[in-house]
Amino acid sequence: MLSGRREWLTGWGRTAPTPATVTTVGSVEDVCAVLRSGAPRGVLARGLARSYGDAAQNAGGAVLDTTALDRVLDVDLATGSVEVEAGVSLDRLMTLFVPLGLFVPVTAGTRYVTVGGAIAADIHGKNHHQAGSFSRHVQWLDLLTADGQVRRIGPDRDPELFWATAGGMGLTGVVLRARVQMKPIETSRLLVDTDRTPDLDALMDLLTTTDHLYDYSVAWIDCVARGARMGRSVLTRGRFARRDELPAEHRDDPLRYSGSVRLSAPDVFPPKLLNLATVAAFNELWYRKAPKRKRGQVQSIPTFFHPLDGVGGWNHVYGPRGFVQYQFVVPFGQEDAMRTAMQRISSSGTASFLAVLKRFGDGDPGLLSFPQPGWTLALDIPVVEGLAGLLDELDELVVAAGGRIYLAKDSRVRPDLFERMYPQLDRFRAVRARIDPDGVFTSDLARRLSL
């Protein structure tokens, strides 16, 4: 008999904790057993809990810890596709398959996300402008729905349910398994070009004219600097090196990979460690230490893709009140909205030292999938007085520009504004009503926004 344990859950931002009954599930039968128990407050799958807000919480209800669904079921080295259970992490996929010359098709800024979570949030990475979001590379997935059936769905079988599940934040059922198309690589090193740009316009110009030359691209951007220096940034772009491009000392073991955590952040940070002064100093240093222009630097996968994963539990530096990550996208042609948003952020005196700007390519059909062609900005902000008002204002600006915010990051959007960001929301609700008429699958996020 499975036993659940009562736990307080939060997302990565450590805000708004709620209690739930958490059950570790290791098989389809386990998941079905929890479903059959008829929890009055519904059921939700949770992976590695890297969504920032309340997407993987279910107050008073049942939560499935899916990280024990961790088997790799099949790999086809000829075509480069793998079949895995939903709780397998991208970290594990890299450890297993990079030495065989396969990389994950899309990775977020952290590799500690499960495949199930990557599908549910339809995550994107530095290669969105070339490769789209994660679900574009999913051939099919097995979804356990509220009626207890397992349905194999994909872009070509029951596409409506598939595209409601991709980006559907776990609200259509439990993803059990998926077949994912990996990306062939000759080496585990990247050739990286770095450019420092003095302001936002220079950055956007550079990206518009040359982003198509790179597989991967992202800019760190200073959201504290004001005036003429507003939006100064460090742009890093790259691609995987071919074997013959590696310096001699790397050529012996071109696919070597190690993704270990080097140090851990202790849980003792005071609430206001990150204030405007410390963050401004950090940002200044970061900008100064970056080379003005550098070409063909060799970097490892963790250094290029997951710098923060080197510090376990870095979210603790924001102290006990936690933090919010705000990420939005505005379409091309709405550069003024991006400029205005940056101005409001920098003039608000909000201390954000992790802000990234990226240029998205075409979106995918996921009904609640976030990416759309345009500019996206993501920033971490410690929870302080007055933040709610600032972010509501930014949301209005984003909506007016035809943009939207990212559910996997959200913990506070106004429900009425959210509806205007996602024109397919009604279709999503209709699919949910068809596939889960009693609303068995639910979350704090779903209740907050009436998804």
Next chain:
Amino acid sequence: MIDALGSVGTLLLVGGTSDIAVATARRYLRERPLRVVLAARDTPRRAAVADELRTAGATVEVVDFDADDPGSPRRMVEQATAGGDVDVAVVAFGQLGDQERLRGDADAVAGLARVNYVAPVVVGTLLAQRMRQQGHGVIVALSSVAGERARASNFVYGSTKAGMDAFYSGLADSLAGTGVCVLVVRPGFVRSKMTEGLPDAPLSTTPEAVAEAIVEGVRKGRHTVWVPGAMRGVMSALRHVPRPVFRRLPI
């Protein structure tokens, strides 16, 4: 759900036409639109309040509630939570009573005890039950400084508030660890429709100030707030005034 930055999705006002309840809704609406469930007797004032809050941006639902009807609390809580979770419930109903009449009318005393004590504790029990299942929520109970030390001039009212205050304070502790919080609010003399025609008391306050204290108390996860804040010190001192002196104080 109350979100990461403390914004409220659904507000239930029990005794939804009281000045403090309406001021609380207005105060929240200054920040964001939200869903408001008004539980009150079916009166023209209820309709007027519903209209006013709608104009201010709220999605308003109306539910019948009569503190004098023993079956009403259960029906009210069922209906008020049918449309989704309640994030913050304000228990704001009560009567002052006419002390002169109460002195010699046992039925009137029983009536006031029903409205000011029995109904609030029944409502509190039902709301707590429901919110325990939700795993989240805040109950705000409107107590009064009059319950801190009963005075000859309004001891019946004071005793009912002392009782409900003790109930909600204990309820708060019994809910520790469930995700549900209770905020007990102790205002001084509030200039409102309940106190119309009465002379002003020292440190008197307004429904708007009480609303401000409620919103801030909920946001900060407080268990008790006094309005104005200075009341806390005053009542603490008054508690220790010798009885012969206390009896002669002009309060």
